[in-house]
Amino acid sequence: MADNKHHIDKSLRLKLGQLEQAPSNAVWSDIEHFLNHTEHPIDQGLHTFLSDFEPAPDTSAKSTILNDHKIQTHIIDQALNNRLSQLETTPAFNFENSNIDSKKRRRLFPLWFAGIVILSVTVFLVSQSLKNKEDLKDYTSTQNQKNTEGIQNNIFKSNQKDASPEDLENIGIKQEKNPQYNRSEKSTNLISTVEVPVNIERKSADLIHSGMPIESNVLKENNSELDRSNLDLKLAPEHSFEFIAEQTNRVGNNLHIPKVRRLPFQIGIWYGYYIETRVKEDMNPEYVHHDGLNLLNQGNARNKSGRSFQVDMNYNFGTRFSISAGIQHSKASGNSEFDYIYADIPVYDTLGKISGYITRPQQTSPHLQEEVRSEITNWVMPVSMKFSLLKIGRWQLLGGLGSSFQLSSIGQYSGLNFKNSKIEQRNFNKGFKVSPNAAISFRTPIHPMFSISIDYRVDYRRASTSEMDKYIKGKELTNSFQIGLIFQPIIKR
Amino acid sequence: MYSDEDILEGCKRKERFFQELLYKRFSNKMYGICLRYAHDQAVAHDIFQEGFIKVYQNLHTFKGDSALGSWMYRIFMTTSINYIQRTLKNKFEVSINESVQPIDDSISEEEAEHWMNHLTQEEALIMVQELPEKYRLIINMYAVDQMSHTEIARVLNITESSSRSQLSRARKMLNDKLKLKMDKKIGGQ
The missing domain is CATH 2.40.160.20 (Porin)
Structure with a gap:
């Protein structure tokens, strides 16, 4: 706390420290208007729909996401493991610790060249794999969207039924139809290294984070549309002094309240x-x-x-x-x-x-x-x-x-x-x-x-x-x- | 008669009756804080309104470690400081040339205290309200709300020496105003 060395400070504190004055009656009505705003129909609508939001996991969506993840992970991991693991198996050459002179280094040129070629090929194959991955991503995102719509339907119907067997079957067919998936499946079996499952686990965690926002964004948007149509929301014109909750602009999640x-x-x-x-x-x-x-x-x-x-x-x-x-x-x-x-x-x-x-x-x-x-x-x-x-x-x-x-x-x-x-x-x-x-x-x-x-x-x-x-x-x-x-x-x- | 706890619980349930009760119980005290920091009633109203909205929005975070009134006091003080800070165009930066200078006291401290005691609360309030915003802010924080220079420096994002120099100037200005007022009073008599 401050050490009031000056008498004037002490006097001022004594005079104004206990200052009390009644504010204008109008202030409470303004605050009351604000409190009414907090009971905005959008908030109420969202609360009604989403407060008890516990949808049953859609098996079809889950399997699609996981398969998508599996495919993507496998393609990358497969390519890297195939090529780089093999590269590691070649005899190591410690350039730093070797005392070779420049002549010896020149003799090693073919090895450099071979290494560059191998790396180039590896990069090419990886890029090809990534291209295929993009195609798969498009394909799976379409499927994902369909499944998300399915989730929404399940939410608002409060119908917690699982995915139909047909859905699962469809996914299976799609997987078979995708040659990349088959290739990766094979490769996974062939590699059987320790790194691959570890990577899968790591990617799974990433997927949870990256997957959820997409899902929630879609839901939020659609719910807003739903609420707007159901609640017949009217937006107030700009610069309106009307403190009517239903007719008040919202900036983001905040109400637009004019300062008056x-x-x-x-x-x-x-x-x-x-x-x-x-x-x-x-x-x-x-x-x-x-x-x-x-x-x-x-x-x-x-x-x-x-x-x-x-x-x-x-x-x-x-x-x-x-x-x-x-x-x-x-x-x-x-x-x-x-x-x-x-x-x-x-x-x-x-x-x-x-x-x-x-x-x-x-x-x-x-x-x-x-x-x-x-x-x-x-x-x-x-x-x-x-x-x-x-x-x-x-x-x-x-x-x-x-x-x-x-x-x-x-x-x-x-x-x-x-x-x-x-x-x-x-x-x-x-x-x-x-x-x-x-x-x-x-x-x-x-x-x-x-x-x-x-x-x-x-x-x-x-x-x-x-x-x-x-x-x-x-x-x-x-x-x-x-x-x-x-x-x-x-x-x- | 409802206790603070009853009011708090009622407000958490968003019952308008208790919200209004909270307003009625603390409005005068809180408005006093706003008046001290503001230069007129209109600004005080703005701060007051903003403060109460903050209170209602953050009541759920009130743990009950202190009295409800003390908690609200802090909110209104912070709201007032932030509001005045927003309105300040010039930052609280003091150049080397403007470092702390001794006060050329036109009246002694004892005289100042003596005359200050002769002022009514309204007169003292008007004197403070007439100070420039940065001086009013700092003298309120230091003299009335008893914040240390370290706290003031942290809140206003200035150095402690700046805080001291601003306070020094605020006191001088207050002394001058006091002397002027007293001269008029004496002259009037």
Whole structure:
């Protein structure tokens, strides 16, 4: 371990050695996608077919391979042994140890010449043998391929039957038909040296190594074809961000996973339905006595309902916290009925001004009823912050707090004017108003770049529900249900 | 409450529940390692993702000789080092002229320690993240992960003297940044 001689190292270790921070929630979903990739259909297919792969040895193939090996081995060994063993039997002449002079060496020229001739002949015969071997190799490889196909059939039919006697017989016929084989068989019998069987054993071991890949390659290729056809594999186009296991490119045995990065901001498009519920309404005390009207009760006032459309932008700070701001357009309409009582009768002076009021008992006061219909168009700027609270499977629960800044509220209402007893239509345009709100959201990803969110939001605000010339001061709760499509850009790196 | 062994066995069975549990249990700690080595959160995310994939792929090789957390720590450390190494264009080769030079300490070691103790964890992290990659790599390996120069040299395929000189420069740069930061703080007060 390092010897921290510098104080700054120690301080740094103390500060950063225990550093912990929560990563973005998106990382787990990316890892989850990767884990899904590992369950690739090709892997599953290969596993299904090859995990219990224990084919019965095909006798025909085995005998062909062994015979092929035998022939090849024998040809080479035979030629070498025939010629070189004979060469060894000739009297040895140790050139290095002999003290012969150049004249003596010249006398030995015929021996040199004879040796060269013998070697040439040997090389010629070996080359001829090798040529024959090539022919045999072609022949046996064809036979080998046929037998390999036989192996495959046996694998996938799970039929562990041995080769038919006919197959064995065929091989026997082929061996007889091959003159080289016969010649080599004879030669083997004739040579009967120690080296030959040793070479055969060595070559047998080589053959195992050299033979198996050919067999396995063929099997692998054919199985891949089989899997592709059975599993109806779709390859994803290049540069695809789709993390769909079935549509992901594979480079060799590895999955081709594009490196991507999520940007911290999201864009949301929302469509919603909302109901304004009146919680309390009072006569505006400033206007109570002006016309002698007192609000008796709310009658059967109905709630207003409307639809909203919203676009917002969300910015993630870390993993669990985000802020958002947007613009919302909404339209609402509804009817309200109000009962009024003339409790205070104004007393006018000679100039026509109200000089005072005479209050009458409620039982004898005349009642007035008014039905008001209002239609309002709002432009609101909602600002909120959201916290990730819980994750259940693919669904995420978020909590939010915020405010809605009403930029403008344009509308009209129609109702009875008490002064002239006529139904009037009036337009109004209300300005800035702030209402705090709380929300919960359920969010789930439907695509690496898109999520769907279902929000429920409650806004509390003071409002003149009937919009009747400020006679009435109201407090409202607006219950909004919104469904949104959230886009989070991913860029490729 | 599941033990590390339960989680390990569950992950070996490739059960998604346990895989997620493993992630939740160790993600904060491992992300901390990634943040130290990376210069920003995006790179830290990349390393973090790569590290966890390695963990899931190699869980079957975990023999249980050490704690699961320690094993993962090594994986994330190695992943971070490899990642930064890949991004480094220049090799850690120091010419003779660039051999070890004494640090021209603008502040003393005691001062550095004192000021460092006054930093918050976030400030210390930002200071380290602002270092050039090779200095950040070496100071993390030596000071925080307590690797010896021999180990660093072997991992980074450099000489021990190179490792020492890089560390020396990293410390100097860190000292300078610290002094600058403290001057600002004092000035602000």
